[in-house]
Amino acid sequence: MPEIVMYTTAMCPYCVRAKMLLQRKGMNWEEKRIDLDHGLMSEMLQRSKRRTVPQIFIGDHHVGGYDDMAELDAMGQLDPMLGLVAAGMPGDTPHTRDSSEDAPT
Numbered sequence: 001m002p003e004i005v006m007y008t009t010a011m012c013p014y015c016v017r018a019k020m021l022l023q024r025k026g027m028n029w030e031e032k033r034i035d036l037d038h039g040l041m042s043e044m045l046q047r048s049k050r051r052t053v054p055q056i057f058i059g060d061h062h063v064g065g066y067d068d069m070a071e072l073d074a075m076g077q078l079d080p081m082l083g084l085v086a087a088g089m090p091g092d093t094p095h096t097r098d099s100s101e102d103a104p105t
């Protein structure tokens with residue numbers, strides 16, 4: 001499982017949502033409270049070039065905020081990043097349903 005780091009503050013609805021999403025997936029993460037430690041705030045700004053919280057890193061990959069992570073999840077790209085499913089092989093295409101799969105009428 002990759003290391004997950006989340007920069008947060010105490011009063012932050014988007015941080016709560018991000019934590020709930022990761023919790024639903026059974027993940028653990030390291031939380032870095034930028035409101036308690038100015039050094040962590042500088043670290044977040046330097047690593048993410050963003051000022052809002054949360055900022056989420058999966059391994060070395062900067063995911064972004066909650067919306068970014070939720071979008072990756074909706075596209076089916078978050079689970080492979082979290083090591084929960086194998087990443088798609090080159091040439092794999094998502095299954096799309098066509099009329100040949102319709103039940104006979």
Ligand SMILES: N[C@@H](CCC(=O)N[C@@H](CS)C(=O)NCC(=O)O)C(=O)O
Nearest residue numbers: 012013014015052053054065066067
């Ligand atoms: N789209 C961002 C929104 C993040 C956001 O607005 N976070 C608030 C705290 S919950 C924040 O950092 N506000 C301070 C600011 O906008 O400067 C996300 O999904 O993470």
